[in-house]
Amino acid sequence: xxxxxxxxxxxxxxxxxxxxxxxxxxxxxxxxxxxxxxxxxxxxxxxxxxxxxxxxxxxxxxxxxxxxxxxxxxxxxxxxxxxxxxxxxxxxxxxxxxxxxxxxxxxxxxxxxxxxxxxxxxxxxxxxxxxxxxxxxxxxxxxxxxxxxxxxxxxxxxxxxxxxxxxxxxxxxxxxxxxxxxxxxxxxxxxxxxxxxxxxxxxxxxxxxxxxxxxxxxxxxxxxxxxxxxxxxxxxxxxxxxxxxxxxxxxxxxxxxxxxxxxxxxxxxxxxxxxxxxxxxxxxxxxxxxxxxxxxxxxxxxxxxxxxxxxxxxxxxxxxxxxxxxxxxxxxxxxxxxxxxxxxxxxxxxxxxxxxxxxxxxxx
Amino acid sequence: xxxxxxxxxxxxxxxxxxxxxxxxxxxxxxxxxxxxxxxxxxxxxxxxxxxxxxxxxxxxxxxxxxxxxxxxxxxxxxxxxxxxxxxxxxxxxxxxxxxxxxxxxxxxxxxxxxxxxxxxxxxxxxxxxxxxxxxxxxxxxxxxxxxxxxxxxxxxxxxxxxxxxxxxxxxxxxxxxxxxxxxxxxxxxxxxxxxxxxxxxxxxxxxxxxxxxxxxxxxxxxxxxxxxxxxxxxxxxxxxxxxxxxxxxxxxxxxxxxxxxxxxxxxxxxxxxxxxxxxxxxxxxxxxxxxxxxxxxxxxxxxxxxxxxxxxxxxxxxxxxxxxxxxxxxxxxxxxxxxxxxxxxxxxxxxxxxxxxxxxxxxx
Numbered sequence: 001x002x003x004x005x006x007x008x009x010x011x012x013x014x015x016x017x018x019x020x021x022x023x024x025x026x027x028x029x030x031x032x033x034x035x036x037x038x039x040x041x042x043x044x045x046x047x048x049x050x051x052x053x054x055x056x057x058x059x060x061x062x063x064x065x066x067x068x069x070x071x072x073x074x075x076x077x078x079x080x081x082x083x084x085x086x087x088x089x090x091x092x093x094x095x096x097x098x099x100x101x102x103x104x105x106x107x108x109x110x111x112x113x114x115x116x117x118x119x120x121x122x123x124x125x126x127x128x129x130x131x132x133x134x135x136x137x138x139x140x141x142x143x144x145x146x147x148x149x150x151x152x153x154x155x156x157x158x159x160x161x162x163x164x165x166x167x168x169x170x171x172x173x174x175x176x177x178x179x180x181x182x183x184x185x186x187x188x189x190x191x192x193x194x195x196x197x198x199x200x201x202x203x204x205x206x207x208x209x210x211x212x213x214x215x216x217x218x219x220x221x222x223x224x225x226x227x228x229x230x231x232x233x234x235x236x237x238x239x240x241x242x243x244x245x246x247x248x249x250x251x252x253x254x255x256x257x258x259x260x261x262x263x264x265x266x267x268x269x270x271x272x273x274x275x276x277x278x279x280x281x282x283x284x285x286x287x288x289x290x291x292x293x294x295x296x297x298x299x300x301x302x303x304x305x306x307x308x309x310x311x312x313x314x315x316x317x318x319x320x321x322x323x324x325x326x327x328x329x330x331x332x333x334x335x336x337x338x339x340x341x342x343x344x345x346x347x348x349x350x351x352x353x354x355x356x357x358x359x360x361x362x363x364x
Numbered sequence: 365x366x367x368x369x370x371x372x373x374x375x376x377x378x379x380x381x382x383x384x385x386x387x388x389x390x391x392x393x394x395x396x397x398x399x400x401x402x403x404x405x406x407x408x409x410x411x412x413x414x415x416x417x418x419x420x421x422x423x424x425x426x427x428x429x430x431x432x433x434x435x436x437x438x439x440x441x442x443x444x445x446x447x448x449x450x451x452x453x454x455x456x457x458x459x460x461x462x463x464x465x466x467x468x469x470x471x472x473x474x475x476x477x478x479x480x481x482x483x484x485x486x487x488x489x490x491x492x493x494x495x496x497x498x499x500x501x502x503x504x505x506x507x508x509x510x511x512x513x514x515x516x517x518x519x520x521x522x523x524x525x526x527x528x529x530x531x532x533x534x535x536x537x538x539x540x541x542x543x544x545x546x547x548x549x550x551x552x553x554x555x556x557x558x559x560x561x562x563x564x565x566x567x568x569x570x571x572x573x574x575x576x577x578x579x580x581x582x583x584x585x586x587x588x589x590x591x592x593x594x595x596x597x598x599x600x601x602x603x604x605x606x607x608x609x610x611x612x613x614x615x616x617x618x619x620x621x622x623x624x625x626x627x628x629x630x631x632x633x634x635x636x637x638x639x640x641x642x643x644x645x646x647x648x649x650x651x652x653x654x655x656x657x658x659x660x661x662x663x664x665x666x667x668x669x670x671x672x673x674x675x676x677x678x679x680x681x682x683x684x685x686x687x688x689x690x691x692x693x694x695x696x697x698x699x700x701x702x703x704x705x706x707x708x709x710x711x712x713x714x715x716x717x718x719x720x721x722x723x724x725x726x727x728x
Contacts, residue, residue: 215628264579264635265646271632282629289650 005031007338008186010178010200012037014155014323015316016192017162018331021083024169026339032166033184035177038159040194041323044212044292046241046249047158049073049325050150052120053095053230056111061349062301063118066322068346069329070149076328077153083168084161089154089243095228096134097122098144100276104232105142112145122147136224138279141231152228152241155324181313188338190314191307194295197317201307202357205318207258207293211266212251213274214288215281223248224280233273240274240281248284250274254321260291296320298355304330305343305351314338315352369395371702372550374542374564376401378519378687379680380556381526382695385447388533390703396530397548399541402523404558405687408576408656410605410613411522413437413689414514416484417459417594420475425713426665427482430686432710433693434513440692441517447532448525453518453607459592460498461486462508464640468596469506476509486511500588502643505595516592516605519688545677552702554678555671558659561681565671566721569682571622571657575630576615577638578652579645587612588644595641602637604645612648614638618685624655660684662719668694669707669715678702679716 007023009016012034024030048054051066077090097112099105115122124145131137133146167173181189181200191197198205217223223242230239241249253266267289275282297303297318307313316334319326333344343351371387373380376398388394412418415430441454461476463469479486488509495501497510531537542548545555545564555561562569581587587606594603605613617630631653639646661667661682671677680698683690697708707715 213628218625261582261649262651263646264577264648264650265639267631267650268635268639268646271628272636275629275632282627282632284628285625286628286631286653287626289653 005029005172005186007188007190008033008184009190009192010184011191011193011196012163012173013040013192013194014042014159014162014327015319015330016190017159017166018327019190019192019316019334020171021162021166021169022331022335023338024166024171026335028338030166030171031174031186032171033174033176033178035175037163037173037175041292041294042155042159044210044252044290045155045324046212046239046251047089047153047155047324048095048150048228048239048241049152050095050147050228051325052115052122052147052150053097054322055115055118055120057114059300065301065329065346065350066325069326072328072332073151073153073325080161080165083165086157086161086164088157088161090151091244092151093226093228094146094148095150095230096130096144096146098130098137098141098229098231098277100138100141100231100233102142104234108144108232121149134225134227134229136278136280138277141277150228153324154243158324181310188312188314190316190334192316194317195293197295197315201315203303203315203317203352204298204355205295205303208296208320209255209257209259209291210252210294211262211270211289211291212249213267213270213286215248215250215284216287217246217248217284220246222246225278229277231273231277233276236269236273238270238273238277240278248281258293260293262289262291294320294323302326302330302350303352303355304333305337305347307352308357369393369536369550371552371554372397372548373554373556374548375555375557375560376527376537377404377556377558378406378523378526378691379683379694380554381523381530382691383554383556383680383698384535385526385530385533386695386699387702388530388535390699392702394530394535395538395550396535397538397540397542399539401527401537401539405656405658406519406523408574408616408654409519409688410576410603410615411453411517411519411688412459412514412592412603412605413516414459414511414592415689416479416486416511416514417461418686419479419482419484421478423664429693429710429714430689433690434515436692436696437515437517437689444525444529447529450521450525450528452521452525454515455608456515457590457592458510458512459514459594460494460508460510462494462501462505462593462595462641464502464505464595464597466506468598472508472596485513498589498591498593500642500644502641505641514592517688518607522688545674552676552678554680554698556680558681559657561659561679565679567667567679567681567716568662568719569659569667572660572684573619573621573623573655574616574658575626575634575653575655576613577631577634577650579612579614579648580651581610581612581648584610586610589642593641595637597637597640600633600637602634602641604638604642612645622657624657626653626655658684658687666690666694666714667716667719668697669701669711671716672721
């Protein structure tokens with residue numbers, strides 16, 4: 001048991017644990033504070049590593065960071081599997097973007113045309129090409145595109161592996177809540193507390209509710225499709241993530257609410273879109289319906305860097321819908337900052353300074 | 365602890381427990397055998413007491429028994445509440461039968477015309493009358509009828525109360541499975557084991573899977589409607605049962621399968637029909653999705669009476685979708701048979717003799 005750590009991390013989600021692992025591997029004494037490790041947004045995350053399909057209008061800088069982190073994922077996953085001795089469900093089957101109706105396809109095409117304009121790897125497919133790749137798609141599906149570099153990982157396995165790796169490197173987990181930063185005694189404190197960062201730092205991090213379903217292929221076989229499917233179906237946006245275990249994650253709502261109730265309407269919309277796109281899913285077992293809270297920010301980009309006027313306090317939060325894909329780059333950037341004291345130029349657009357701290361509480 | 369009981373009952377569902385309560389109240393020594401009391405079909409039953417809306421073409425004798433048992437429900441409920449000191453959620457708000465589209469309404473009307481022809485109390489309503497009774501119904505609902513005598517009870521509370529009442533009257537619960545009737549030592553054995561009756565008796569009782577959802581009104585208030593709603597919605601049949609607690613039971617599939625998996629397609633169909641009929645349900649929490657197995661019979665009627673060639677063995681099973689409504693009359697008839705030795709004439713159409721025992725196993 002360590003006495004006074006070099007680095008105290010508040011929050012044992014993927015970001016906090018990855019920072020802990022990286023810091024501990026560099027020889028730093030690390031303590032991670034969390035009463036319920038891995039119980040936050042990662043529990044309901046699908047684990048899509050989608051820098052291309054997640055590149056939205058007007059989010060250039062975020063798109064760049066997503067691409068940078070996705071490029072680090074193969075190495076990160078390999079290192080983690082080695083360190084933890086556990087699979088994290090990293091798969092490189094690629095992502096199909098599909099539209100059910102002509103309107104849906106027009107909406108999908110508008111976005112992928114933008115992504116192509118940025119030079120990102122996404123290629124339109126003829127309906128026959130789409131069906132060659134995924135014969136299980138509904139005959140009604142009008143068309144789509146493939147993003148071969150958009151991969152996936154299993155977030156629940158990721159958190160378990162990161163915890164094993166962090167503890168294996170010497171990090172210590174302290175299972176108690178942190179109500180204020182003054183309770184933490186370390187020269188460097190990293191706030192990786194997701195939505196909890198708002199109360200600890202005054203930063204404008206707000207909860208964005210997401211509801212998600214988990215289906216299972218009948219007979220315990222693998223799902224009848226290999227790609228991650230991101231679909232538009234009668235105006236609903238849905239993603240379908242197949243896992244080797246037979247699990248299919250169907251998500252997700254994006255709601256400006258702070259509760260974690262599962263609602264009948266959300267489940268209905270997700271199931272309807274999922275079954276419209278892949279009819280065989282009707283025969284799958286519905287094994288879980290759950291809701292979680294993503295840490296959202298005013299510009300949808302994460303907040304990573306030193307907290308102004310609080311020497312020794314860094315933040316790594318506000319990852320919103322991108323916490324899993326951004327885990328490697330966030331861990332690298334924060335660890336680099338702690339070890340060298342020099343911020344990586346990549347950090348510049350994402351530091352806390354872009355917000356007025358403690359004054360933006362009207363969002364809730 | 366009693367030594368040798370006068371009556372041994374196999375199965376602690378509502379039927380078995382009600383027989384136990386009635387017999388014990390008459391001074392008989394009663395043992396009830398069940399490793400998991402109340403864990404069968406009653407767990408997923410909605411508790412509709414619907415002799416009218418459940419009166420189907422070609423099921424005259426069953427319809428008569430449903431009406432007889434429904435007539436006994438008010439007294440049965442009052443006695444049980446008194447004996448158990450616990451509420452069973454008995455409500456007399458009546459049932460609305462509604463059709464969403466013109467086709468749905470035609471299907472509903474065909475059945476209620478038949479029910480009216482039998483002299484049963486069901487009255488067509490104009491759409492405006494329907495909406496006066498339940499303003500929460502979707503504007504699209506084309507029409508319907510009211511069956512004021514079709515009531516409801518909460519099956520989970522019913523089982524708990526019956527257990528309290530039976531034990532209070534002296535019945536003893538033995539929590540172990542019965543693999544064969546030879547394991548039971550009593551002058552009279554009652555097989556009230558639901559689907560389990562097939563293996564114990566050779567009677568043609570087969571599992572009929574039902575999937576059911578439980579929603580909860582937001583804010584822990586009561587649901588926004590009072591009647592039981594039995595609806596036809598784009599060809600789907602669904603019922604919606606509101607409880608004072610805020611719970612709404614949405615059911616149910618009828619599937620010739622013996623598994624208890626919850627499937628995505630069934631949940632989708634139930635939710636779609638429910639929300640189409642009562643749009644506000646989209647805002648309700650989805651708190652449970654479950655599946656159970658009803659004990660079905662070749663003619664959809666229960667099997668009640670002495671087992672041929674097995675002196676001292678009575679059966680009370682095969683209640684299919686009607687176990688809750690038929691609980692009072694089943695308990696009265698079986699108890700009467702045990703106490704007097706004389707079968708009530710009501711029993712005649714429902715005795716085991718109508719089936720060839722042990723030879724009808726091809727159904728599965």
